[in-house]
Amino acid sequence: MTPRGFRFSAVNAGVKAPDVKSLDLGLIYAESPFVLSGMFTRNIVKAAPVIIAMEQAKRGSARAIIANSGNANACTGATGLADARSVMQAVAKELDIRPDEVVPMSTGTIGVYLPTERIVHKVPELVQKLSDDPEPFARCIMTTDTTLKVSRRRVGQACILGIAKGAGMIAPDMATTLAIVLTDAVMDKDTLDKVLKGVVAHTFNAISIDGDMSTNDTILACASSQVDADPEEFAYAFDEVVTELAHMIVKDGEGATKFVTVKVMGCANDRDARLIARAVADSLLVKTALFGADPNWGRIVAAVGYAGVNIDPDRISVRIQGLDVVTSGVQDRSFREEDLKEALQQHDITIEITVGGGMGRFTVWTTDLSHKYIEINASYRT
Amino acid sequence: MTPRGFRFSAVNAGVKAPDVKSLDLGLIYAESPFVLSGMFTRNIVKAAPVIIAMEQAKRGSARAIIANSGNANACTGATGLADARSVMQAVAKELDIRPDEVVPMSTGTIGVYLPTERIVHKVPELVQKLSDDPEPFARCIMTTDTTLKVSRRRVGQACILGIAKGAGMIAPDMATTLAIVLTDAVMDKDTLDKVLKGVVAHTFNAISIDGDMSTNDTILACASSQVDADPEEFAYAFDEVVTELAHMIVKDGEGATKFVTVKVMGCANDRDARLIARAVADSLLVKTALFGADPNWGRIVAAVGYAGVNIDPDRISVRIQGLDVVTSGVQDRSFREEDLKEALQQHDITIEITVGGGMGRFTVWTTDLSHKYIEINASYRT
Numbered sequence: 001m002t003p004r005g006f007r008f009s010a011v012n013a014g015v016k017a018p019d020v021k022s023l024d025l026g027l028i029y030a031e032s033p034f035v036l037s038g039m040f041t042r043n044i045v046k047a048a049p050v051i052i053a054m055e056q057a058k059r060g061s062a063r064a065i066i067a068n069s070g071n072a073n074a075c076t077g078a079t080g081l082a083d084a085r086s087v088m089q090a091v092a093k094e095l096d097i098r099p100d101e102v103v104p105m106s107t108g109t110i111g112v113y114l115p116t117e118r119i120v121h122k123v124p125e126l127v128q129k130l131s132d133d134p135e136p137f138a139r140c141i142m143t144t145d146t147t148l149k150v151s152r153r154r155v156g157q158a159c160i161l162g163i164a165k166g167a168g169m170i171a172p173d174m175a176t177t178l179a180i181v182l183t184d185a186v187m188d189k190d191t192l193d194k195v196l197k198g199v200v201a202h203t204f205n206a207i208s209i210d211g212d213m214s215t216n217d218t219i220l221a222c223a224s225s226q227v228d229a230d231p232e233e234f235a236y237a238f239d240e241v242v243t244e245l246a247h248m249i250v251k252d253g254e255g256a257t258k259f260v261t262v263k264v265m266g267c268a269n270d271r272d273a274r275l276i277a278r279a280v281a282d283s284l285l286v287k288t289a290l291f292g293a294d295p296n297w298g299r300i301v302a303a304v305g306y307a308g309v310n311i312d313p314d315r316i317s318v319r320i321q322g323l324d325v326v327t328s329g330v331q332d333r334s335f336r337e338e339d340l341k342e343a344l345q346q347h348d349i350t351i352e353i354t355v356g357g358g359m360g361r362f363t364v365w366t367t368d369l370s371h372k373y374i375e376i377n378a379s380y381r382t
Numbered sequence: 383m384t385p386r387g388f389r390f391s392a393v394n395a396g397v398k399a400p401d402v403k404s405l406d407l408g409l410i411y412a413e414s415p416f417v418l419s420g421m422f423t424r425n426i427v428k429a430a431p432v433i434i435a436m437e438q439a440k441r442g443s444a445r446a447i448i449a450n451s452g453n454a455n456a457c458t459g460a461t462g463l464a465d466a467r468s469v470m471q472a473v474a475k476e477l478d479i480r481p482d483e484v485v486p487m488s489t490g491t492i493g494v495y496l497p498t499e500r501i502v503h504k505v506p507e508l509v510q511k512l513s514d515d516p517e518p519f520a521r522c523i524m525t526t527d528t529t530l531k532v533s534r535r536r537v538g539q540a541c542i543l544g545i546a547k548g549a550g551m552i553a554p555d556m557a558t559t560l561a562i563v564l565t566d567a568v569m570d571k572d573t574l575d576k577v578l579k580g581v582v583a584h585t586f587n588a589i590s591i592d593g594d595m596s597t598n599d600t601i602l603a604c605a606s607s608q609v610d611a612d613p614e615e616f617a618y619a620f621d622e623v624v625t626e627l628a629h630m631i632v633k634d635g636e637g638a639t640k641f642v643t644v645k646v647m648g649c650a651n652d653r654d655a656r657l658i659a660r661a662v663a664d665s666l667l668v669k670t671a672l673f674g675a676d677p678n679w680g681r682i683v684a685a686v687g688y689a690g691v692n693i694d695p696d697r698i699s700v701r702i703q704g705l706d707v708v709t710s711g712v713q714d715r716s717f718r719e720e721d722l723k724e725a726l727q728q729h730d731i732t733i734e735i736t737v738g739g740g741m742g743r744f745t746v747w748t749t750d751l752s753h754k755y756i757e758i759n760a761s762y763r764t
Contacts, residue, residue: 045687045695045711075683077696077712110680111713215684284666288756298492301457302597305427313427314459329427330459331493371753374670 001152001159002132003184005030005224009129010136013122015115016070016108023140025119027126028065028180029095034222036062036103037192039200041217047074048084049104050216056103057220060189063101065220066091067178069141069165073106073114074215083114090120094127105178107143107165107216134163141165141178147252151244153237158185158229162241166249177204179219179245185234187223196221199239203246206274208281208366250365255372258290260365261350267360272309274362276353279307287369290349295340297325304353311355319352320344383534383541384514385566387412387606391511392518395504397497398452398490405522407501409508410447410562411477416604418444418485419574421582423599429456430466431486432598438485439602442571445483447602448473449560451523451547455488455496456597465496472502476509487560489525489547489598516545523547523560529634533626535619540567540611544623548631559586561601561627567616569605578603581621585628588656590663590748632747637754640672642747643732649742654691658735659746661689669751672731677722679707686735693737701734702726 010026038057040050056062066087073080084104092099106114129136138150142165151162166177181196196219204219219242251259262281267273280286283303289296300318304311318326321343324334392408420439422432438444448469455462466486474481488496511518520532524547531546548559563578578601586601603620633641644663649655662668665685671678682700686693700708703725706716 043684043687044691044693045683045698072680075680075695075708075712077710079712109678110684111708215680215687284751291756296491298454298457298597301427302425302492305425305597309426311426313457316427326457326493328459330457330461369666369756371756374673374751374753374756 001154002134003159003161003182003224004226005032005034005184006182006222007130007132008134008137009126009131010140011122011126011129013068013119015068015119018118020070023136024068024070025122025126026067026137026140027091027130028137028182029127029130030063030222030224032224033061033063033101034224035187035189035192036060037189037196037221039196039219041214043215043217045075045215047072047106047216048076048080049073049106050218051081052084053103053105053218053220056100061101062103062222063097064091064095065103065105065180065222067105067137067141068119069107069143071106071108071112071114072110072216075111076113079113083116086116087114087119090123094123103220105141105218107141107178110215134161138163144254145252147248149245149248149252151241151248153241155185155229155233155237156227158183158227158234160185160237160241162245164245164249177217177219177249179204179242181219181221181238181241182224183222184224184226185229186225186227191231192221192223195235195238199242202363203239203242206362206364207246207250208278208364247365250367253367255370255375256367257347257370258368259348260290260367261348262364262366263350263352263361264355264363265352265361266354266356266358267309268358269360270362271360273360274364275309276304276307276355277362277364279303280351280353281364281366284369287367290344291368291370293341293344295337295344297340300351300353301326304355315356317354321346321350383536384516385541385543385564385606386608387414387416387566388564388604389512389514390516390519391508391513392522393504393508393511395450395501397450397501400500402452405518406450406452407504407508408449408519408522409473409512410519410564411509411512412445412604412606414606415443415445415483416606417569417571417574418442419571419578419603421578421601423596425597425599427457427597429454429488429598430458430462431455431488432600433463434466435485435487435600435602438482444485444604445479446473446477447485447487447562449487449519449523450490450501451525452490453488453494453496454490454492454598457493458495461495465498468498469496469501472505476505485602487523487600489523489560492597516543520545526636527634529630531627531630531634533623533630535623537567537611537616537619538609540565540609540616542567542619542623544627546627546631559599559601559627559631561586561624563601563603563620563623564606565604565620566606566608567611568607568609573613574603574605577617577620581624584745585621585624588744588746589628589632590660590746629747632749635749637752637757638749639729639752640750641730642672642749643730644746644748645732645734645743646737646745647734647743648736648738648740649691650740651742652744653742655742655744656746657691658686658689658737659744661685662733662735663746663748666751669749672726673750673752675723675726677719677726679722682733682735683708686737697738699736703728703732
């Protein structure tokens, strides 16, 4: 079940180094122009491909996506922009389309110039290999990912296919994902923009692994517009695909041993709820306690308190795995350390925080913080 | 060299549990009222002793400080306040002073009620043991600290003694310290307030280990006002004492293997510089790279970019250990990965970041993030 009109391929181009032999260069090609929407990192330091793709998404139409792992092409200045354009040009020439119809995406180490020659050299092979199977493409954008991230839904006769990468450096305000959602449903630019924006707010902008925000975060939505689909059903299925990708990313978080849902309720507004949920999800002390199944709920309340939201500390309540832990700011009468410790042994943990009687609410998904995270990140580059 | 007018003692009161036999209850007593200034956590969730001490610091005078480790008396509601007051009352009775002249301080696990009886029972022994030696007191407030934190300076005939605890949960906006600075210099309340506030801004509010902000952070300044001291010399020495304590806390950061100085310059104002320095110092990816001596400078630039400060990414320059790493937003021509990797082997690391031509600057001190941090914090409570 792959959206009509799109074809895929991937090769090894030795992007990171000539002797690294995994798939690291991928292409998606559409026989006719597709409608393009995109959302991008809010980091002021934007990678070259992000700067270019933002313009393309604004224009709203493209024919191909060229993606690489192993090199972020970020902090590479004018050279980085020229490098990205050289690659776009090579792809355009081979496909007989315009260079500005080729959307670039990169992920990997920051600050190293793209090995343009090695990449350009592989473009003919890439085009030759185009097929209906998206898996090699999904594989070529993986960095520290340990699982393939692909999600599909059917909407009547149309379908939606989501592909993502991202395992570390995942922060609210968009994960370090390269994510691409393809559909053959008929979509105009405005509708696609609206659907993407609405969904990202409570999916990719609601996940957090380490609080860092990448220079390359990008999510693209591409519609080949070949089959009619009910707009409501489409939005619902699109939401499901992106939510699933976001959860896959959290579950594959570097060194993660837990999948943690932090629900905050009772705030004056959703923004306040979001600030609190993020403070709790990003707290190293909360994360390490979860890793150790340590029933140290005080760390959760402390994080609620420094989130920068004006609340009444005597109205904070916390439930963990359905257990009443904190009620009206103090330990619940029913609390037993052993119960919570046992509940925290599970892989999926839900923390529910209520801070008052307001209607504002927000949910963030995150992980614990383990030894493995340190291991992976103490030696990513070298 | 101990400030005239202050006496010290410490005992074991089994605060954490009756069978934990380390020093965990301490007293500082002054024969006549001392001038009191204080700065406290900005966490909305404030421990009972913080709520009480804030009032006392506003009044500006006291006679004694009673401190315990093993229990934070935080998230304990009205019971926590009553418990703190019971302890203050017991101390006051034994010393024949007013209860509101006894300043309470607590550190330890959140959400557990104070074992008031065990503490009150030990107060007579505490008073009996009062001596000129501050070391037992400095020892009794330690939690995960591995080093005693005491600093002294002479100012003419007067002197300043600083005592602190704090090793984890150290965030900007005040470390989880209980810190006490005692002096016999003649000081009025306004001057002492001003000196304390000025110094904390670039010391305790400029250190960061894990970005968490405690419910109990407190720094007190106490002047017995017995000897005249030159105001400028006093302020300078006070600054040195508090700076030394702050650095001791960072160096003893949970699992720290590096002492990292992050200097940010060239901002529009100091506030912007501070936001950037904090973003870099708090980035898990930067911290783990430092732990692994990984020359992954892109993580530093990425953190600069998401600090929430409007800067020109093409003007970012980064020097590490004196090596030019990033110049005008891209890797410096002289950069060699091996050089940086070697420089990062050292224990003391200095990162200098320039983002433009403005006069705003700020320095933050922090640590790396190691396996040891996870170990300590995955099982602090249990």
